[in-house]
Amino acid sequence: MTIPFTRWPDEFARRYREKGYWQDLPLTDILTRHADSDAVAVIDGERRFTYRQLNQAADNLACALQARGIQRGETALVQLGNVAEFYITFFALLKAGIAPVNALFSHQRTELNAYAAQIAPALLIADRDHALFADSAFLPNFCRTHTSVRAVLLRHGEGDQALEAAIDRPAQRFIATPTPADEVAFFQLSGGSTGTPKLIPRTHNDYYYSIRRSNEICAISAATRYLNALPAAHNYAMSSPGSLGVFLAGGCVVLAHDPSATLCFPLIAQHQINVTSLVPPAVSLWLQALAEGANKAQLASLALLQVGGARLSASLAARIPDEIGCQLQQVFGMAEGLVNYTALDDAPERIFNTQGRPMCPDDEVWVADENGNPLPRGEVGRLMTRGPYTFRGYYKSPEHNASAFDENGFYCSGDLIAIDEQGYITVQGREKDQINRGGEKIAAEEIENLLLRHEAIIHAALVSMEDSLLGEKSCAYLVVKAPLRAVAIRRFLREQGVAEFKLPDRVECVDALPLTPVGKVDKKQLRQWLAQRAQA
Numbered sequence: 415m416t417i418p419f420t421r422w423p424d425e426f427a428r429r430y431r432e433k434g435y436w437q438d439l440p441l442t443d444i445l446t447r448h449a450d451s452d453a454v455a456v457i458d459g460e461r462r463f464t465y466r467q468l469n470q471a472a473d474n475l476a477c478a479l480q481a482r483g484i485q486r487g488e489t490a491l492v493q494l495g496n497v498a499e500f501y502i503t504f505f506a507l508l509k510a511g512i513a514p515v516n517a518l519f520s521h522q523r524t525e526l527n528a529y530a531a532q533i534a535p536a537l538l539i540a541d542r543d544h545a546l547f548a549d550s551a552f553l554p555n556f557c558r559t560h561t562s563v564r565a566v567l568l569r570h571g572e573g574d575q576a577l578e579a580a581i582d583r584p585a586q587r588f589i590a591t592p593t594p595a596d597e598v599a600f601f602q603l604s605g606g607s608t609g610t611p612k613l614i615p616r617t618h619n620d621y622y623y624s625i626r627r628s629n630e631i632c633a634i635s636a637a638t639r640y641l642n643a644l645p646a647a648h649n650y651a652m653s654s655p656g657s658l659g660v661f662l663a664g665g666c667v668v669l670a671h672d673p674s675a676t677l678c679f680p681l682i683a684q685h686q687i688n689v690t691s692l693v694p695p696a697v698s699l700w701l702q703a704l705a706e707g708a709n710k711a712q713l714a715s716l717a718l719l720q721v722g723g724a725r726l727s728a729s730l731a732a733r734i735p736d737e738i739g740c741q742l743q744q745v746f747g748m749a750e751g752l753v754n755y756t757a758l759d760d761a762p763e764r765i766f767n768t769q770g771r772p773m774c775p776d777d778e779v780w781v782a783d784e785n786g787n788p789l790p791r792g793e794v795g796r797l798m799t800r801g802p803y804t805f806r807g808y809y810k811s812p813e814h815n816a817s818a819f820d821e822n823g824f825y826c827s828g829d830l831i832a833i834d835e836q837g838y839i840t841v842q843g844r845e846k847d848q849i850n851r852g853g854e855k856i857a858a859e860e861i862e863n864l865l866l867r868h869e870a871i872i873h874a875a876l877v878s879m880e881d882s883l884l885g886e887k888s889c890a891y892l893v894v895k896a897p898l899r900a901v902a903i904r905r906f907l908r909e910q911g912v913a914e915f916k917l918p919d920r921v922e923c924v925d926a927l928p929l930t931p932v933g934k935v936d937k938k939q940l941r942q943w944l945a946q947r948a949q950a
């Protein structure tokens with residue numbers, strides 16, 4: 415049983431192997447290579463796991479899953495937050511050859527159902543600490559809807575369903591059976607712009623390269639002590655170089671449940687953290703905390719701060735070295751593949767003003783005009799890319815793939831960028847119908863579809879509005895039959911079961927939505943209305 419996905423054409427696969435990007439090793443190698451090490455791999459609150467323990471825990475769980483009849487080539491839906499079990503589960507599934515979708519902890523009913531509908535999972539692993547699984551309102555329904563599910567394990571669950579019990583029970587004669595390195599290892603989540611969130615198949619080969627190369631650029635080593643304060647399941651925190659990069663190098667990952675200064679500063683001091691990654695709004699909050707008297711000495715060990723996920727302003731960037739007292743690295747990446755970094759030895763101007771350059775010499779990146787033709791260097795247009803770790807198609811989405819890729823397999827990310835003479839990229843804007851709320855991506859169509867389920871809403875359009883902290887927030891423009899208040903809209907969406915960050919920050923009721931000449935909602939016009947209002 416293999417999971418279908420869009421493969422790289424043979425001549426590309428051959429070249430990526432020849433050049434050593436693809437090494438035909440399973441991602442489990444990241445952990446098993448340290449199986450005999452008693453160095454600490456993960457710190458989660460009071461709990462510590464050495465590499466040996468982490469590997470044993472993953473073996474135990476993989477063995478338990480095999481005993482329950484979950485087979486290689488099947489899929490799993492996983493929802494765990496920033497806890498050690500996230501990595502134990504990830505490696506266990508890889509060892510058993512089961513491909514997970516790692517939903518974000520902020521996801522709710524709508525997202526979980528959408529992912530399950532796409533992958534038909536044999537297994538669900540979730541957390542009783544999440545509101546959805548705290549009682550039995552959701553789970554029985556979920557299992558009834560998704561009849562593919564044959565096993566459920568819950569963190570802090572009871573009896574047969576307890577994830578901890580499955581992790582603690584010693585494996586008997588376990589033999590790892592990861593999927594072949596050029597097959598799907600797991601699915602990454604796309605920030606998306608469509609009604610249903612799309613899944614990105616990632617192979618062992620391509621993901622392993624992305625992590626290995628990231629480690630080189632970011633100088634990750636066994637001495638790295640990394641604070642993981644972003645959602646653990648996010649591609650950035652997993653692979654750029656993220657926790658998996660730190661495991662590969664034999665370093666130590668310290669988990670934080672959120673990136674707040676109150677939580678992170680003491681953790682940095684206590685665990686002598688030297689690398690961490692943030693999104694821009696968290697940087698603002700850290701700077702604010704320091705300006706308000708937080709103890710900068712707590713950050714003394716911090717050598718490198720990565721910032722990415724959304725555009726970092728040059729002015730904020732320039733404050734980091736002095737005020738936080740560490741080196742800045744900009745990261746512009748995407749779960750679909752391509753990752754760009756500023757180099758550690760780049761001139762400060764470059765680090766402050768650009769989003770870096772592609773990490774692989776064989777990343778092909780060019781800028782297209784609206785007709786798909788290449789633009790001269792320096793001009794702003796659509797980012798087009800292909801390479802050894804950039805996917806070739808969303809899972810089971812032929813229609814969307816037809817527009818997301820050109821005929822040569824270049825992926826159009828929907829970002830508007832310019833590339834300078836040295837190959838450095840600046841992100842200038844976006845063409846995709848998405849709101850980037852401080853690094854958290856909202857597909858406008860997904861929320862518009864949910865809004866249209868409301869009986870009083872006739873038309874809905876979700877657009878971004880500028881925000882000084884988050885960069886962007888969301889505003890829903892509605893045409894309604896009866897007056898509706900923003901709180902009622904948010905309550906309605908919450909009842910539909912959607913992640914909190916996707917709820918509109920603002921609601922505007924209008925008589926009609928402006929249309930473009932071809933009759934589509936004119937979102938540009940809506941954003942202008944918002945900008946004018948903000949100035950008024």
Ligand code: AMP
Binds near residue numbers: 606724747841850
């Ligand atoms: P996702 O699809 O959730 O993986 O999000 C990837 C998208 O995040 C990219 O296509 C960009 O739109 C945005 N992004 C990531 N990093 C940066 C950055 N450093 N600057 C600007 N936008 C970014």
Ligand code: DBH
Binds near residue numbers: 650654723
């Ligand atoms: O925003 C992202 O998706 C992102 C940002 C930085 C990413 O996927 C990454 C680095 O790998």
